[in-house]
Amino acid sequence: MNFIANETAQKLRGGYYTPEDLATFLCQWVLEIDPKRVLEPSCGDGVFFSALRGAGAPSTLEVTAMELNDQEAAKSRRRAKEVGLPAAKVHVTDFLSWALEMSGREEATFDAVIGNPPFVRYQYLPEPFQVKAEQVFRSLGLPFTKHTNAWVPFILASMKMLRPGGRLAMVVPAEIIHVMHAQSLRSYLGAECRRLVVIDPEELWFAGTLQGAVLLLAEKRRDEADKAQGLGIYEVRDREFLRMKPAKVFSAPQSINGKTVAGKWTRAILDKETRDLFDELGDHEEVHRFSDVADVNVGIVTGANKFFLVTDEVVAKHGLERWAYPMFGRSEHCPGVIYDTKQHAANAKVGNPTNFLWFQDSEPLRYKKSKAYIEAGEAESLHTRYKCRIRSPWFSVPSVYSTEIGMLKRSHDLPRLILNKAGAYTTDTAYRIRVLNGTSAEKFVACFFNGLTALSAELEGRYYGGGVLELVPSEIEKLVIPLPGKIKAGAKELDKQIRTQTAREALEVNSRIVLGGLGLSHAKQGCVLNGWKRLRDRRHRTTSDEKVEVEAV
Template sequence: MNFIENETAQKLRGGYYTPDDLAAFLCEWVMEIEPRRVLEPSCGDGVFLGALRQVGAPEDLAITAIELDEVEAVKAKRRVEEIGLKAGNIHSTDFLSWALDMTGKAEGTFDAVIGNPPFVRYQYLPQPFQQKAEQVFRELGLPFTKHTNAWVPFILASMRMLRPGGRLAMVVPAEIIHVMHAQSLRSYLGEECSRLVIVDPEKLWFDGTLQGAVLLMAEKRQDEKAKAQGLGIYEVKDREFLRVKPSAVFAAPQSINGKTVAGKWTRALLDKETRDLFDELAEHEEVHRFSDVADVDVGIVTGANKFFLVTDDVVAEHGLERWAHPMFGRSEHCPGVIYDKKQHSANAKMGNPTNFLWFPDNEPMRYKKSRSYIEAGEEDALHTRYKCRIRSPWFAVPSVYSTEIGMLKRSHDLPRLILNKAGAYTTDTAYRIRTLNGTSADKLVSCFINSLTALSAELEGRHYGGGVLELVPSEIEKLLMPLPSKVNISIKDLDKKVRTESARGVLQANSQEVLGGLGLSKVKQDIVFNGWKRLRNRRHRTSSDEEASETV
């Protein structure tokens, strides 16, 4: 978990300024409609204001720009004066408060909105800003989640200020395509806009950050009767698109609507043939939703993993043997698809924290060594942490049980299930999975590695900086899970392959067994596999023809 005290001032302010050439591209696009009133909700030092002038904005263009940071606002005012934007008006204030105050006054009056909203997690926002963010959602009648980020309510409030037929052009996080907390925004944009285009780069645009960014080009519907075309994604390798007219870029991608953009927008990255085949396979009698064949629960929540997850040496030093239980929770703990006593011993020999300390009651306080261990935890104020202080005693972790199958929360290439032969516990870095309706644990684990499920995971999951795929229980439950009755894969052989071969090789070979067992032709198997590879490479920011050489 990230804590606010560990973050940089730049990250807490969300201040990643837009390169001049990208700002000019977006400004050129909005100037195509000859706007008279332009809104910049987070102007920083005025990069977009300078770009407007650069692409030919008249000196009397009425610009309303907002900037919370007073120092940056002064820079923006100076820039406006230097470039001769006589009608530029810079407000040093909080945009959400300003926008809410202007409800019913300036709502729907701007011809264009430009900018780069701050990338700040809701948990890092001061409480007054959190309240304003929630109010934006509430006034628009949209579902709110505290997992949101500042850029989401910024765009919502900005769209509200835009007139029918107006244009919004912004640099936004690439996660707009797939994160759950942006679903309200995606739905709202889909309803409000006649056309949406995402310019999606293969490379990172911001130096010194792993945060991927895209360009959002949105045109608001003229009226409620106007037909919404949907979403188009324009993929670019670098900056070659800047040589193309913005109007041509906006018109280029085919718009997609319906189920492809009703939820996450990741489906729009696939071609129609792949989308249609995916939907066809979802209806196959031997393809199930994961929730129909298994139950998913989070792992054990300790509230202080470093205290409760320890090495053999710590157990011996403090006499904790009677409370120590085998556990796994990291990818390096599970190089294959089987976690057994042999793997557990190997992890212990490497000095990994393979023991989970379960104190179900006050018994450890009766012994000097274990009592001193708990008192050391209190000296580190562990008992004051939220998850610890709400239980009594604080060191008695609840909901302790193991399941026959585990699954790590995050994966590099593709997710996999782990047959838990050791009966080990897992923390909340992994999930506990029980099979349903008589499904064999061996079969579920062995069939899970196939390109249809892997593609489904790319469509349902999310990723952040570094390209690691993350799935939460509600997303896992939606995965497509083929379980062909005639297929019987050796779990031991698969375990060996996963440990020694490339992810690509294992996935292709196992897919031939699993998808072939559904009666799927080699040609269609390749379509599904290439769909997975396309999304996996995008997540890793590798070229489309690069081979995946990593192990699973």
């Protein structure tokens, strides 16, 4: 978990400024409609003022800008004068408060919006800003979540102030495409805009951060009769696209509507053949939604994993043997798809924390060594942490049980299920899964590892810095799982493949078994695998022209 005390001042105020060449490109695009009034909701040091003039904006252009930091606002004012935008006004204020106050006024309607909104997590925002963020959602009748980020209400408020036919051009996090907390924004943009284009770069544009960024170009519908075309994603490499006219870039990607715009936008990255095949397979009688064949629940929530998850050495030193139970919770604990006593012993041998301390009552306080261990935890104020302080005693963890299948919350290449033959416990870094409807746990684990489910995970999940894929229970429940009745898929052979081959090689081999069991041709298997590979490579920010060819065996 990230705590505010551990974050830099730059990150806490979202202060990552836009390179001027990108800002100029965005300004060139909005200037195509000859705007008279432009909004910049978070102007920073004024880079978009320079970009506007560099893109050919007239000196008479009226720019209304906001900046919370008074020193940065002063820089913006100076820059506006230096570049020749005398009509620019920089307000030292919170944009969300200003937008709510000005709502409905004629002077708060703009021809264009440009900028780079702050990337700040909701929990890091001061309480007054949190309140304003929620008010923005409510003013538009949109569902609100405290998992949101400052850039989401910034764009919502900006779009509301944009006139019909106006244009919004912003630098936004790449997560706009897939994170759950941006769903309200995606739905709103899909309804309000005639056309949406996301310029998606191969590389990271901001030094010193793992946060990917994209350019969002949105043109608002003129009226109800102005039909929404949908979303297009334009993938770019380096800065080559900057040599093109913005109008050409905006018109280049094919627009996709329907479920692509209504949900996550990841589908728009795939070609039509792959999207159609994915939808076709979703209707196959032997392909199921995860929630129809299995239950998923979070692992054990300790509130202090370093205290409760310990090595054999810690157990022996503090005399904790009677409270120590086997556990796994990291990818290095589970290199295959089977967790058994052999794997558990191997983990313990290299010093991994393979023990979960389950103090079911106050018994450990009666023993000198275990009491000292608990007191050492209190000396580190562990008992004051939220999850610990709401239970009594604080060191007695609730909801402790194991399931026959586990699944790690995050993965590098693709998610996999773990057949838990050791009956080990898992913390909240993993999920506990129970199979329904009589399907064996071993077959479920083996069939889960295939190209269709891997592609489904890329479409349903989200990723963060470093390209790690994460799935929460509500996303796992939507995954599509082939369970062909005619095949005998075994976890033992799959476990060996995953331990000795690359993820892609193992996936190809097992896909031939599982997808072949559905009667899927080798060409269509290759289409599914290439769709997965495209999204996986994009998440990792790697490129490859290599295509997967599935051969008959």
